[in-house]
Amino acid sequence: MSTVVSLPLPARRGARSPVQRPAPRLALLGTGTVGSAFVARCERLRAQGMALPAFAWLSNSRVLVNGEGDPRRAVEEARAAPARAGGRPPWVENEGLRSDDIVIDATASDGVAGWHSEWLARGIHMVTANKLGNGADLARAQAIAAAQRERPGVHYGDSATVGAGLPLLRSIRELVAGGDRIRMIEGVLSGSLAWLFDRYDGSRAFSELVREARDAGFTEPDPRDDLGGEDVRRKLLILARAAGVPLEPHAVQVESLLPEALAQATPAQVDERLVLLDADLAERRRQACADGAQLRFVGRFDDDGISVGLRALPDAHPLCAGRGTDNLVAIGSCRYREQPLVIRGPGAGAEVTAAALLDDVLRIARAAA
Numbered sequence: 153m154s155t156v157v158s159l160p161l162p163a164r165r166g167a168r169s170p171v172q173r174p175a176p177r178l179a180l181l182g183t184g185t186v187g188s189a190f191v192a193r194c195e196r197l198r199a200q201g202m203a204l205p206a207f208a209w210l211s212n213s214r215v216l217v218n219g220e221g222d223p224r225r226a227v228e229e230a231r232a233a234p235a236r237a238g239g240r241p242p243w244v245e246n247e248g249l250r251s252d253d254i255v256i257d258a259t260a261s262d263g264v265a266g267w268h269s270e271w272l273a274r275g276i277h278m279v280t281a282n283k284l285g286n287g288a289d290l291a292r293a294q295a296i297a298a299a300q301r302e303r304p305g306v307h308y309g310d311s312a313t314v315g316a317g318l319p320l321l322r323s324i325r326e327l328v329a330g331g332d333r334i335r336m337i338e339g340v341l342s343g344s345l346a347w348l349f350d351r352y353d354g355s356r357a358f359s360e361l362v363r364e365a366r367d368a369g370f371t372e373p374d375p376r377d378d379l380g381g382e383d384v385r386r387k388l389l390i391l392a393r394a395a396g397v398p399l400e401p402h403a404v405q406v407e408s409l410l411p412e413a414l415a416q417a418t419p420a421q422v423d424e425r426l427v428l429l430d431a432d433l434a435e436r437r438r439q440a441c442a443d444g445a446q447l448r449f450v451g452r453f454d455d456d457g458i459s460v461g462l463r464a465l466p467d468a469h470p471l472c473a474g475r476g477t478d479n480l481v482a483i484g485s486c487r488y489r490e491q492p493l494v495i496r497g498p499g500a501g502a503e504v505t506a507a508a509l510l511d512d513v514l515r516i517a518r519a520a521a
């Protein structure tokens with residue numbers, strides 16, 4: 153008697169897999185300025201007919217809300233939720249995510265960033281505006297890179313972390329993949345500090361401008377993250393690591409703008425202590441003007457080191473060309489040896505950041521289709 157053994161047929165090119173994978177869903181962490189703008193953008197484009205993954209849920213530090221109905225209403229519900237009395241964040245036990253889902257991190261939370269590599273390892277894609285994934289400890293950035301290597305089809309979308317979606321990280325990675333070596337990155341990397349020093353013409357106190365930038369949503373949730381140089385440090389680390397240079401945070405020399413009493417203030421004291429910035433910056437501006445220079449907050453990385461701080465640059469310097477919240481970055485490499493590659497454009501604000509998050513989501517959804 154003969155036995156017929158049926159073997160699986162090799163998949164035909166272009167043929168559909170017999171087992172349809174469930175469509176990816178979105179899980180949003182953070183319903184603040186950026187998270188809300190992200191949901192608003194998704195729903196606006198969905199209403200215009202764009203095919204977008206559905207929301208599974210949305211969460212902040214207080215509550216997790218089902219997003220399958222009306223995501224805009226879910227955001228409102230999450231934002232109105234009462235404070236949570238300690239304990240683990242609500243999504244930790246209830247996330248119910250499956251591989252191919254997409255987590256969007258629109259928080260500034262170190263705890264959430266600590267989960268990025270864990271989600272990737274489980275086959276869940278990550279899209280993040282939170283710089284504490286690739287821009288904090290080197291070990292964490294390396295864990296994220298290792299998780300991506302181990303799951304090649306799983307994506308980590310971080311274009312919103314630096315330049316709010318300007319093609320900075322993409323360009324650096326493509327140059328490196330093409331065999332180039334990045335020798336120098338120099339730029340105005342903080343949209344909020346770019347805006348502040350562009351506006352700072354002596355007619356208003358610097359502290360007043362900081363309040364205006366904060367109220368317009370240009371600064372980090374705590375403006376000291378910008379003024380202390382921490383935000384630029386993280387961005388510079390992300391860029392340097394994308395260029396293949398595995399730097400630790402302490403390698404960056406940071407010149408903070410914060411006087412000690414402001415740096416040490418509790419969150420409730422920050423607003424009243426902003427005036428402590430004014431005298432020193434007024435003097436630095438006066439000196440810069442006398443020298444035919446302009447103040448710009450600059451991050452620089454090259455073979456000699458990596459630093460962040462306020463610089464007085466000659467009026468004609470390319471980094472003085474940006475206006476408003478423009479980010480302006482010069483990249484020098486073996487290919488761009490004589491003239492750096494310069495990338496410039498709006499680099500702050502909830503709208504452009506939300507658009508960058510959605511671009512990453514759509515890249516992932518297209519790759520998964």
Ligand SMILES: NC(=O)c1ccc[n+]([C@@H]2O[C@H](COP(=O)([O-])OP(=O)(O)OC[C@H]3O[C@@H](n4cnc5c(N)ncnc54)[C@H](OP(=O)(O)O)[C@@H]3O)[C@@H](O)[C@H]2O)c1
Binds near residue numbers: 184211258312370501
């Ligand atoms: N604003 C901008 O223009 C801009 C531009 C580029 C990048 N970014 C980045 O985008 C991120 C969000 O900024 P934002 O301005 O939207 O901040 P935000 O308005 O302060 O919102 C932060 C959100 O994160 C939530 N959150 C904090 N810890 C959490 C946790 N453990 N689990 C779940 N949710 C948590 C907060 O929840 P609660 O409300 O419950 O506290 C809040 O909803 C930051 O990483 C920032 O650096 C912002």
